[in-house]
Amino acid sequence: VEFDGPCMKTEVPGPRSKILAQQLAIQSVVQVNFFCDYEESKGNYLVDVDGNRMLDVYTQIASIPIGYNHLALTKVMTDPKNMVSTLGMMPPEQFSEKLVNDLMAVAPKGFSRVQTMACGSCSNENAYKAIFIWYRVRMRGTPEPTPEEVRTSVINQVPGCPDLTLLSLMGGFHRRTLGCLATTHTKAIQKLDVPSFDWPIAPFPQLRYPLDQFERENAQEEARCQEEVEDLIVKWNQKGRHVAGVVIEPIQAEGGDNHASFDFYRKLRGITKKHGCAFQVDEVQTGGGSTGKFWAHEHWGLDDPADIVSFSKKMLTGGYYQKDSFQPDKLFRIFNTWLGDHTKNLFLTEVIKVIKTENLLDQAKRTVWSFVDKYPHLLSRARGIGTFCAIDVKDEDTHNNLLLKARNKGKTLSMDCGTQSIRFQSALVFTEHHAHLFLDILNDASLSS
Amino acid sequence: VEFDGPCMKTEVPGPRSKILAQQLAIQSVVQVNFFCDYEESKGNYLVDVDGNRMLDVYTQIASIPIGYNHLALTKVMTDPKNMVSTLGMMPPEQFSEKLVNDLMAVAPKGFSRVQTMACGSCSNENAYKAIFIWYRVRMRGTPEPTPEEVRTSVINQVPGCPDLTLLSLMGGFHRRTLGCLATTHTKAIQKLDVPSFDWPIAPFPQLRYPLDQFERENAQEEARCQEEVEDLIVKWNQKGRHVAGVVIEPIQAEGGDNHASFDFYRKLRGITKKHGCAFQVDEVQTGGGSTGKFWAHEHWGLDDPADIVSFSKKMLTGGYYQKDSFQPDKLFRIFNTWLGDHTKNLFLTEVIKVIKTENLLDQAKRTVWSFVDKYPHLLSRARGIGTFCAIDVKDEDTHNNLLLKARNKGKTLSMDCGTQSIRFQSALVFTEHHAHLFLDILNDASLSS
Numbered sequence: 001v002e003f004d005g006p007c008m009k010t011e012v013p014g015p016r017s018k019i020l021a022q023q024l025a026i027q028s029v030v031q032v033n034f035f036c037d038y039e040e041s042k043g044n045y046l047v048d049v050d051g052n053r054m055l056d057v058y059t060q061i062a063s064i065p066i067g068y069n070h071l072a073l074t075k076v077m078t079d080p081k082n083m084v085s086t087l088g089m090m091p092p093e094q095f096s097e098k099l100v101n102d103l104m105a106v107a108p109k110g111f112s113r114v115q116t117m118a119c120g121s122c123s124n125e126n127a128y129k130a131i132f133i134w135y136r137v138r139m140r141g142t143p144e145p146t147p148e149e150v151r152t153s154v155i156n157q158v159p160g161c162p163d164l165t166l167l168s169l170m171g172g173f174h175r176r177t178l179g180c181l182a183t184t185h186t187k188a189i190q191k192l193d194v195p196s197f198d199w200p201i202a203p204f205p206q207l208r209y210p211l212d213q214f215e216r217e218n219a220q221e222e223a224r225c226q227e228e229v230e231d232l233i234v235k236w237n238q239k240g241r242h243v244a245g246v247v248i249e250p251i252q253a254e255g256g257d258n259h260a261s262f263d264f265y266r267k268l269r270g271i272t273k274k275h276g277c278a279f280q281v282d283e284v285q286t287g288g289g290s291t292g293k294f295w296a297h298e299h300w301g302l303d304d305p306a307d308i309v310s311f312s313k314k315m316l317t318g319g320y321y322q323k324d325s326f327q328p329d330k331l332f333r334i335f336n337t338w339l340g341d342h343t344k345n346l347f348l349t350e351v352i353k354v355i356k357t358e359n360l361l362d363q364a365k366r367t368v369w370s371f372v373d374k375y376p377h378l379l380s381r382a383r384g385i386g387t388f389c390a391i392d393v394k395d396e397d398t399h400n401n402l403l404l405k406a407r408n409k410g411k412t413l414s415m416d417c418g419t420q421s422i423r424f425q426s427a428l429v430f431t432e433h434h435a436h437l438f439l440d441i442l443n444d445a446s447l448s449s
Numbered sequence: 450v451e452f453d454g455p456c457m458k459t460e461v462p463g464p465r466s467k468i469l470a471q472q473l474a475i476q477s478v479v480q481v482n483f484f485c486d487y488e489e490s491k492g493n494y495l496v497d498v499d500g501n502r503m504l505d506v507y508t509q510i511a512s513i514p515i516g517y518n519h520l521a522l523t524k525v526m527t528d529p530k531n532m533v534s535t536l537g538m539m540p541p542e543q544f545s546e547k548l549v550n551d552l553m554a555v556a557p558k559g560f561s562r563v564q565t566m567a568c569g570s571c572s573n574e575n576a577y578k579a580i581f582i583w584y585r586v587r588m589r590g591t592p593e594p595t596p597e598e599v600r601t602s603v604i605n606q607v608p609g610c611p612d613l614t615l616l617s618l619m620g621g622f623h624r625r626t627l628g629c630l631a632t633t634h635t636k637a638i639q640k641l642d643v644p645s646f647d648w649p650i651a652p653f654p655q656l657r658y659p660l661d662q663f664e665r666e667n668a669q670e671e672a673r674c675q676e677e678v679e680d681l682i683v684k685w686n687q688k689g690r691h692v693a694g695v696v697i698e699p700i701q702a703e704g705g706d707n708h709a710s711f712d713f714y715r716k717l718r719g720i721t722k723k724h725g726c727a728f729q730v731d732e733v734q735t736g737g738g739s740t741g742k743f744w745a746h747e748h749w750g751l752d753d754p755a756d757i758v759s760f761s762k763k764m765l766t767g768g769y770y771q772k773d774s775f776q777p778d779k780l781f782r783i784f785n786t787w788l789g790d791h792t793k794n795l796f797l798t799e800v801i802k803v804i805k806t807e808n809l810l811d812q813a814k815r816t817v818w819s820f821v822d823k824y825p826h827l828l829s830r831a832r833g834i835g836t837f838c839a840i841d842v843k844d845e846d847t848h849n850n851l852l853l854k855a856r857n858k859g860k861t862l863s864m865d866c867g868t869q870s871i872r873f874q875s876a877l878v879f880t881e882h883h884a885h886l887f888l889d890i891l892n893d894a895s896l897s898s
């Protein structure tokens with residue numbers, strides 16, 4: 001049974017959190033907000049070390065799919081059989097079966113292969129490698145490299161390390177390791193002072209809200225961005241720096257919860273097919289049910305939506321689905337020591353089971369936010385699918401103010417995205433009851449603003 | 450209590466392993482040798498799904514520090530308190546204390562800060578970012594970026610994403626994500642068809658064995674490589690593509706267990722100081738005790754051995770130690786969702802405790818391999834420190850033959866490194882008793898070669 005509501009004992013961060021933050025000064029954790037008591041947390045409620053019980057609408061950057069301390073997960077955790085082990089070279093017996101059953105049971109349409117990885121970064125890094133290898137093998141007409149390619153690859157030179165590129169969209173966020181970072185374009189602070197690849201970047205449509213009032217403008221804006229994508233591919237191919245793939249998010253999450261129409265994505269998919277580049281859908285943030293479908297890109301309704309779909313977060317284990325043709329032809333081209341974490345695979349089984357038996361996808365669809373109309377002086381641009389929602393606040397001060405007040409009234413701080421957005425990525429067990437609770441809290445906070 | 454010796458029931462891989470490998474065909478796992486039964490494995494013995502019990506001298510690419518199913522670890526695993534959770538934004542209460550106590554208790558000399566990460570790849574990727582940021586801030590004279598830098602960083606252009614470089618050594622292996630891969634120079638197959646950074650690469654000394662017969666030649670060879678490192682730094686700085694750091698392994702593991710003298714490394718450290726570049730020691734493979742010291746670089750005996758030391762594997766959690774000056778000045782410059790895995794931190798505490806109470810470092814020092822003299826027709830170039838050892842076999846056929854025979858006689862296959870080496874990276878609980886057992890197995894195998 002869950003708690004019946006939030007319950008605050010101190011301001012947040014409270015005195016105990018503050019002490020712990022000081023002790024943690026050896027690490028770079030200025031970003032730590034407060035410290036949690038995971039034993040006490042339950043369902044949609046996060047309890048901190050000062051005993052504050054907060055309604056959690058952001059769930060640790062969306063990594064707690066079915067709420068805190070779900071019985072199904074604690075059972076897995078406390079089973080002595082489930083000793084953590086490295087996969088990869090020598091996986092435990094049940095691994096092959098679990099992968100087939102669990103990950104393929106929720107595979108997006110058109111995919112028959114999955115490659116597990118440990119987190120969103122290695123998922124994307126390795127997906128990018130798979131794209132480059134696939135593209136290069138087709139260019140060469142054979143998987144067999146020339147002696148010159150073998151020789152030069154070891155020393156980072158062409159032709160062994162070819163000058164291929166990936167096209168990404170402004171506002172996209174695909175993680176922060178160096179390869180991923182070259183396709184990430186959100187905040188300067190994430191990229192500043194770090195060398196990068198000179199790769200093509202196209203604009204992402206800036207839609208105007210409410211959508212029904214700006215249909216024509218928005219359609220024009222999306223057409224402009226599609227054209228730009230196609231132009232860039234043609235231009236970069238012409239100058240010999242071929243675009244091997246296009247990588248996108250079905251909703252730009254870190255970039256400020258930016259949405260485009262499903263049709264925009266369908267067109268992008270068409271453009272990649274026309275020009276022979278791979279299309280990678282990064283579902284690290286959106287996969288796992290929060291949009292009311294298991295994969296956000298299923299909303300597009302395509303039979304062949306992508307060549308690669310990467311995931312992590314709510315899926316607990318990282319990895320990517322790939323078309324057969326993206327499977328490298330040789331051993332050890334895609335490999336790391338921890339090909340995923342066995343415990344997380346076990347959790348995943350349980351999470352998928354709970355999502356199905358508790359009908360959580362349907363529930364996610366019903367939880368729609370409609371409070372913008374109530375506070376036109378504060379809020380605008382409500383957007384979202386399922387539990388994956390955001391609103392904009394009129395300015396940065398109001399934004400911070402509102403979040404702080406809401407937090408002190410029992411709502412966990414959402415990590416801000418952009419400088420004016422408030423994001424919701426609640427657990428799938430978030431119900432209408434919790435939505436009403438949240439609206440009450442926001443109401444109180446905004447009245448006192 | 451451990452098993453009293455190996456015990457083989459079938460060839461390896463056995464029938465059950467083969468069936469499982471077929472089921473796993475959806476994933477790229479041609480590299481899977483056989484499947485393990487982790488419940489049955491114990492101490493130095495790995496049991497596979499066909500019931501074969503093998504003496505394990507490679508311990509899953511060196512990721513099982515104190516043997517299989519050590520009681521101290523199963524206890525942690527089965528404690529319901531230790532629910533897995535994401536760190537980073539909101540760590541659990543005991544996290545700050547554990548980090549301070551555990552990681553700093555084994556910190557290399559001169560380090561007062563540690564940054565946890567989830568694996569060796571993110572450890573190195575983020576260490577590289579820390580080096581670039583540190584170097585660039587010093588170049589600029591202030592952490593404050595210009596508006597031009599802020600603007601250009603988001604679109605991958607100079608000056609925001611500066612054209613800095615990292616110098617690495619031929620034969621080095623620093624993981625396989627795109628940033629790491631630019632400093633990895635082992636096998637072509639790991640790099641082929643993937644775009645890379647054009648960064649300087651220096652030669653690694655090719656020592657001749659036995660060392661005492663080639664003192665003069667080896668000293669010359671090391672001097673040549675040191676000069677090359679210094680020349681490259683000067684040249685690349687002159688052409689404006691500054692060398693921000695030098696990254697090395699204390700023993701080149703994947704590259705074929707290549708050793709250089711401790712003096713070689715002391716000189717490298719001196720060169721980096723002279724030219725103002727950072728010196729990163731990658732201890733992902735060597736850290737955690739296998740060389741008879743907790744960190745392999747402690748053998749150099751320097752007071753200021755490095756600016757950054759990265760780790761993973763035997764340490765269970767990934768991360769890096771850094772000098773104070775490498776701590777980024779702003780929030781969120783170094784960050785990921787899973788700043789390490791809480792379960793692995795809990796394991797680490799136990800591992801460090803066991804290493805201390807059972808005196809495993811001393812034991813690792815005593816386990817020295819000296820069987821080369823016995824088989825001069827087959828083996829040469831014995832090299833190693835502690836349990837981190839390798840020998841060369843006269844040719845590739847003999848190599849494969851020997852490994853196969855040894856495996857069928859109850860010794861787990863070591864992953865080959867180079868094409869002629871056999872590597873040992875046993876668990877720290879490997880004793881002289883196990884060493885003798887291994888020698889017997891090798892004896893049998895080589896007699897029948």
Ligand code: FES
Nearest residue numbers: 119122567568571
């Ligand atoms: S890069 Fe994914 S866990 Fe380290």
